[in-house]
Amino acid sequence: xxxxxxxxxxxxxxxxxxxxxxxxxxxxxxxxxxxxxxxxxxxxxxxxxxxxxxxxxxxxxxxxxxxxxxxxxxxxxxxxxxxxxxxxxxxxxxxxxxxxxxxxxxxxxxxxxxxxxxxxxxxxxxxxxxxxxxxxxxxxxxxxxxxxxxxxxxxxxxxxxxxxxxxxxxxxxxxxxxxxxxxxxxxxxxxxxxxxxxxxxxxxxxxxxxxxxxxxxxxxxxxxxxxxxxxxxxxxxxxxxxxxxxxxxxxxxxxxxxxxxxxxxxxxxxxxxxxxxxxxxxxxxxxxxxxxxxxxxxxxxxxxxxxxxxxxxxxxxxxxxxxxxxxxxxxxxxxxxxxxxxxxxx
Amino acid sequence: xxxxxxxxxxxxxxxxxxxxxxxxxxxxxxxxxxxxxxxxxxxxxxxxxxxxxxxxxxxxxxxxxxxxxxxxxxxxxxxxxxxxxxxxxxxxxxxxxxxxxxxxxxxxxxxxxxxxxxxxxxxxxxxxxxxxxxxxxxxxxxxxxxxxxxxxxxxxxxxxxxxxxxxxxxxxxxxxxxxxxxxxxxxxxxxxxxxxxxxxxxxxxxxxxxxxxxxxxxxxxxxxxxxxxxxxxxxxxxxxxxxxxxxxxxxxxxxxxxxxxxxxxxxxxxxxxxxxxxxxxxxxxxxxxxxxxxxxxxxxxxxxxxxxxxxxxxxxxxxxxxxxxxxxxxxxxxxxxxxxxxxxxx
Numbered sequence: 001x002x003x004x005x006x007x008x009x010x011x012x013x014x015x016x017x018x019x020x021x022x023x024x025x026x027x028x029x030x031x032x033x034x035x036x037x038x039x040x041x042x043x044x045x046x047x048x049x050x051x052x053x054x055x056x057x058x059x060x061x062x063x064x065x066x067x068x069x070x071x072x073x074x075x076x077x078x079x080x081x082x083x084x085x086x087x088x089x090x091x092x093x094x095x096x097x098x099x100x101x102x103x104x105x106x107x108x109x110x111x112x113x114x115x116x117x118x119x120x121x122x123x124x125x126x127x128x129x130x131x132x133x134x135x136x137x138x139x140x141x142x143x144x145x146x147x148x149x150x151x152x153x154x155x156x157x158x159x160x161x162x163x164x165x166x167x168x169x170x171x172x173x174x175x176x177x178x179x180x181x182x183x184x185x186x187x188x189x190x191x192x193x194x195x196x197x198x199x200x201x202x203x204x205x206x207x208x209x210x211x212x213x214x215x216x217x218x219x220x221x222x223x224x225x226x227x228x229x230x231x232x233x234x235x236x237x238x239x240x241x242x243x244x245x246x247x248x249x250x251x252x253x254x255x256x257x258x259x260x261x262x263x264x265x266x267x268x269x270x271x272x273x274x275x276x277x278x279x280x281x282x283x284x285x286x287x288x289x290x291x292x293x294x295x296x297x298x299x300x301x302x303x304x305x306x307x308x309x310x311x312x313x314x315x316x317x318x319x320x321x322x323x324x325x326x327x328x329x330x331x332x333x334x335x336x337x338x339x340x341x342x343x344x345x346x
Numbered sequence: 347x348x349x350x351x352x353x354x355x356x357x358x359x360x361x362x363x364x365x366x367x368x369x370x371x372x373x374x375x376x377x378x379x380x381x382x383x384x385x386x387x388x389x390x391x392x393x394x395x396x397x398x399x400x401x402x403x404x405x406x407x408x409x410x411x412x413x414x415x416x417x418x419x420x421x422x423x424x425x426x427x428x429x430x431x432x433x434x435x436x437x438x439x440x441x442x443x444x445x446x447x448x449x450x451x452x453x454x455x456x457x458x459x460x461x462x463x464x465x466x467x468x469x470x471x472x473x474x475x476x477x478x479x480x481x482x483x484x485x486x487x488x489x490x491x492x493x494x495x496x497x498x499x500x501x502x503x504x505x506x507x508x509x510x511x512x513x514x515x516x517x518x519x520x521x522x523x524x525x526x527x528x529x530x531x532x533x534x535x536x537x538x539x540x541x542x543x544x545x546x547x548x549x550x551x552x553x554x555x556x557x558x559x560x561x562x563x564x565x566x567x568x569x570x571x572x573x574x575x576x577x578x579x580x581x582x583x584x585x586x587x588x589x590x591x592x593x594x595x596x597x598x599x600x601x602x603x604x605x606x607x608x609x610x611x612x613x614x615x616x617x618x619x620x621x622x623x624x625x626x627x628x629x630x631x632x633x634x635x636x637x638x639x640x641x642x643x644x645x646x647x648x649x650x651x652x653x654x655x656x657x658x659x660x661x662x663x664x665x666x667x668x669x670x671x672x673x674x675x676x677x678x679x680x681x682x683x684x685x686x687x688x689x690x691x692x
Contacts, residue, residue, distance in 0.1 A: 077423060084444070096442060098430070228633040261633040287574045287607040289635055 013041040064310065065118040066096045067109055069125035073226045073254055075280040075299065076125060079146065082303035083122060090311055092119070110137050120314045122306055123147070141313035141320075145306040146297070147196055148322065158313060158320045160306040164196045167295050167327040168203025168251070169210075171277055174293075174329050175247045176211050179337040180275065183208070184219035184245035186234050186255045188226055200251040200279065219245055223255045231258025239266050246274060246338040253278040253285040256292050260334065271336035281330055290333025298325050359387040410656065411464040412442045413455055415471035419572045419600055421626040421645065422471060425492065428649035429468060436657055438465070456483050466660045468652055469493070471542075487659035487666075491652040492643070493542055494668065504659060504666045506652045510542045513641050513673040514549025514597070515556075517623055520639075520675050521593045522557050525683040526621065529554070530565035530591035532580050532601045534572055546597040546625065565591055569601045577604025585612050592620060592684040599624035599631040602638050606680065617682035627676055636679025644671050 006024075010017045015034060022030050023038040030038075064087055068076055080096065087094045095116050099108050109121055121142040135142075135149075135156050148159040175183050185204045188197030201220075208215055218241050223230035231250060235258065238245070250256035256278030260270050270276050270290060278285050281296030305323055312318040352370075356363045361380060368376050369384040376384075410433055414422055426442065433440045441462050445454050455467055467488040481488075481495075481502050494505040521529050531550045534543030547566075554561055564587050569576035577596060581604065584591070596602035602624030606616050616622050616636060624631050627642030651669055658664040 074420070228629045232633065257630075257633050261635060264635050283574045284603075284630065287578065287603050289607060289610050 009038070009041055009045065012045070013038045062092050063095050063116055063118050064092050064314075065109070065112050065116065065121045066094050067099055067112070067121065067123045067125075068096065069099050073252060073280075074282045074284055075253070075297070076146075078282070079124065079299050079303050082300055083124075083145070083307060086304055086307040090307065092311075109142070110139070113138065113140050120310045122310060141310060143306050143310045143313070146302060154322055155320055158309050158322065160302055160309060160323045160325070162297050162302075162325050162327045164199035165203040165206065167297075168200035168249070168279070169207045170203075170327070170329060171249055171279065171295050172204050172207035173210075175249060175275065175277060175335065176207065176213075178275075178335065179339060180247040181211075181213050182219070182243070182246045182338075183213070184221065184238055184248045186231060186238075186248060186250040186259060187220065187222045188251050188255075189224065190222045197251055204249060216243065218243055223250075223252075223258075226252040226254050228254050228258040228261070231255030232262045233258070235259040235262035236266075239263070239268075244274075247277065247335070248274060249277045249279075251279050253280045253282040253292060253294055256294070256334070257284055257288055260288065260292065270334050275335040275338075277335055281328075285330075285332065288334070293332035293335040294330050296328045296330045298327075301325055355384070355387055355391065358391070359384045408438050409441050409462055409464050410438050410660075411455070411458050411462065411467045412440050413445055413458070413467065413469045413471075414442065415445050419598060419626075420628045420630055421599070421643070422492075424628070425470065425645050425649050428646055429470075429491070429653060432650055432653040436653065438657075455488070456485070459484065459486050466656045468656060487656060489652050489656045489659070492648060500668055501666055504655050504668065506648055506655060506669045506671070508643050508648075508671050508673045510545035511549040511552065513643075514546035514595070514625070515553045516549075516673070516675060517595055517625065517641050518550050518553035519556075521595060521621065521623060521681065522553065522559075524621075524681065525685060526593040527557075527559050528565070528589070528592045528684075529559070530567065530584055530594045532577060532584075532594060532596040532605060533566065533568045534597050534601075535570065536568045543597055550595060562589065564589055569596075569598075569604075572598040572600050574600050574604040574607070577601030578608045579604070581605040581608035582612075585609070585614075590620075593623065593681070594620060595623045595625075597625050599626045599628045599638060599640055602640070602680070603630055603634055606634065606638065616680050621681040621684075623681055627674075631676075631678065634680070639678035639681040640676050642674045642676045644673075647671055 006017055006020050010020045013020065015038060019030060019034060020038055023035050066080060066083060068080065084094045095112070095118065097108070097112055109123065112118065113121060118140060120140050121138065122145050123142060124145045125147060135152060142157050144157060144159040144161070146161050148161050149157065172183060185201065187201050189195065192198040205215065219238070221234040221238050223234050231254060234255070235248065238248070239262065248259050250259050256276050259276050263270050263274050263276070268274055276292060278292045278294035281294050285292035285294045302325055309321050309323065313320065352363055352366050356366045359366065361384060365376060365380060366384055369381050412426060412429060414426065430440045441458070441464065443454070443458055455469065458464065459467060464486060466486050467484065468491050469488060470491045471493060481498060488503050490503060490505040490507070492507050494507050495503065518529060531547065533547050535541065538544040551561065565584070567580040567584050569580050577600060580601070581594065584594070585608065594605050596605050602622050605622050609616050609620050609622065614620055622638060624638045624640035627640050631638035631640045648671055655667050655669065659666070
């Protein structure tokens with residue numbers, strides 16, 4: 001481990017400590033010759049500048065925080081990979097940070113921003129509890145990605161997301177259009193009215209209402225977490241209930257994979273006995289057998305626009321913005337008309 | 347954003363700046379009464395200590411780095427979740443960091459350790475290029491997790507992993523035991539002799555040799571990355587080759603999912619026409635239809651032992667250790683004897 005100090009480097013390069021510091025921090029007012037001399041000494045000595053000291057001198061680092069809720073789902077993992085690549089391409093670095101379920105995201109955000117001297121923040125995922133008062137404590141621009149806030153002054157933050165309620169309504173409309181009326185839903189978190197899970201549940205209610213299908217509470221189940229196991233467990237409960245649905249709309253592809261497996265293990269078929277629909281548009285849905293019909297969120301566009309909006313805010317080039325991307329239904333072998341049901345295998 | 351300084355806190359609590367600093371850094375020589383008074387003022391004022399300044403004062407932070415290669419596979423994502431929980435349970439924080447394919451992991455590690463003032467390092471995944479010289483530059487203890495180094499003095503680092511070569515050999519032995527001799531392999535990276543991918547390929551060669559099955563190079567394919575899409579593409583190539591295998595051993599579950607889908611899309615069946623075997627033991631393999639037969643790595647044990655070894659090293663309670671966990675073949679519907687092949691559906 002190099003034990004050279006900035007003073008040693010200054011001495012060897014024949015310049016002042018301030019000049020070395022200016023080169024390290026990429027200030028413009030150092031002549032090219034001096035800059036090259038200092039950089040050569042730094043390279044030759046394998047000198048590692050003390051980052052903590054550097055951060056003290058800078059008002060801001062070039063770091064952007066990425067706050068994600070709970071365990072990573074494949075969709076959020078993919079999204080954060082694209083966000084990281086975009087952030088790096090713009091000359092910033094990404095500091096990812098997971099938030100435990102139930103912890104206030106904004107409190108964590110404020111702490112993270114101050115501790116890591118972040119220049120901006122991306123908040124990703126569905127269950128953050130927010131209020132205008134909390135939001136105002138954020139000392140840097142924040143972009144909510146794949147989610148937004150309800151009842152909060154829109155000029156205080158930015159967001160890039162899909163219309164989860166509308167997208168879920170379209171998913172259920174699709175199931176109705178191919179003949180289903182006994183449609184169950186696998187939700188995420190119960191009582192999550194503001195989050196994506198609650199929004200998708202509302203879309204399900206809207207669609208049923210629109211088609212005059214009475215709501216049957218026994219067909220509404222919750223996974224709790226967006227995992228395959230939770231989708232499996234909730235579907236087993238559903239199948240042992242008093243009324244068997246002809247289709248299950250799952251608010252995440254991971255839940256849908258678990259739902260399919262539970263249906264198979266019960267000796268039933270997908271889609272002939274029960275159709276399954278997912279949400280997100282992940283590889284997992286595409287490569288499942290049968291391919292799972294899903295609602296595709298345009299993750300590349302969402303990730304790139306999130307970074308674009310954040311950078312424009314950090315560089316003070318624009319006001320807060322709210323961008324909503326359209327979703328798309330990707331048909332797949334997991335959905336068919338209930339008339340196709342042939343129970344000959346039983 | 348709070349603009350209070352440590353001086354303001356000291357004034358309000360009626361103590362010196364040094365005392366506030368001692369409370370913040372949890373030094374033992376502050377009376378309980380004074381400590382409580384300072385903590386109350388800090389809490390009431392919502393004071394955020396300047397972490398950069400605090401790091402300058404400390405020799406080490408309580409942070410442990412987690413270096414991961416490339417894009418996260420579901421196995422590595424799961425593993426890092428468990429590692430994070432374990433690290434937190436021991437009072438440390440985890441700083442995750444992705445390394446791009448082809449970049450020297452140890453170079454990045456040295457930089458990360460010095461910039462973030464890490465106390466220890468966990469290096470996870472398969473493609474790091476290491477040498478003893480590089481390794482000696484690491485100023486803190488390092489534990490290699492799910493991988494190890496070949497040809498390097500074992501006393502200079504620790505590792506917790508499975509025997510990838512042996513495990514792959516057992517997987518192929520299993521396929522041979524149920525009657526297969528035309529066994530293809532989907533590898534990861536080509537020419538990765540030291541990494542997990544190369545080790546698993548060696549195990550495949552060992553098993554063929556043991557059973558006097560001649561090696562057919564047309565049955566050896568590479569995904570390049572451990573993704574479903576790469577597994578799909580490589581299997582499509584394999585199926586259009588001169589010789590169709592009766593079984594495909596994939597060195598990762600994600601590759602195996604893609605392989606199954608390619609087989610289905612070619613109008614063939616799994617396992618009746620081609621058996622598919624994976625590696626890792628992920629949820630994805632378990633919830634696929636049919637369930638994918640795989641080699642289970644005990645991820646909970648690997649993650650917990652990794653943290654245990656690292657903490658023992660950081661707290662200078664033990665020497666470097668190398669721990670190898672056994673793997674287990676999890677049978678699944680994706681493998682059957684080739685005699686079961688019935689091509690009536692074509």
